[in-house]
Amino acid sequence: MKSLGNSFNTDEVYNLCEAHTCQLYCQEDWSDINRLRYKLFIAKSGATSSPPPCKESLIKHVKRANYVARIWKSATEASIDAPPPINHGWTLENDEADYSIKWHSGVLAPDDVLQTVVCKCKKTSCMSNKCACKTAKLPCIELCGCLDCQNAADTESDIDANEDSGAESDVE
Secondary structure (H helix, E strand, O other): OOOOOOOOOOHHHHHHHHHHHHHHHOOOOOOOHHHHHHHHHHHOOOOOOOOOOOHHHHHHHHHHHHHHHHHHHOOOOOOOOOOOHHHOOEEEEOOOOEEEEOOOOOOOOOHHHHOOOOOOEOOOOOOEOOOHHHHOOOOOOOOOOOOOOOOOHHHHHHHHHOOEOOOOOOEO
């Protein structure tokens, strides 16, 4: 982090900041923030209270932090030759000097996580249409909190034959 603000170029600084951020969340030797986010998501069954930022968000944050740090490190100079902040994590609104933060521009998580449907069926063994997984025509996965599940990947064909739409509320 001490490298922040040494120049307006963030190429070198980003890799150091990503590795440091990974170390803040995990004791293992991780340097890919998106892989770490996925690992933490799976380890905590999708219920992480404060996950690390995704790579795209971290890039934007490092760019903004580096830009501001460079301005402050140059505060004693008579004239600062600073590039416009538009390439450093901000966007220009209404073609004026009205800048706003650009939080991210990519995907927030891998497609398999974004498309994950989980249920917490307690009474119907995931055999009811009230099961979110069954309604989405997906098998239950390890992240589901269901009891006595009958909607596992190997029993998916059996579930279609045994539809039970008249069951009582499934989630407690």
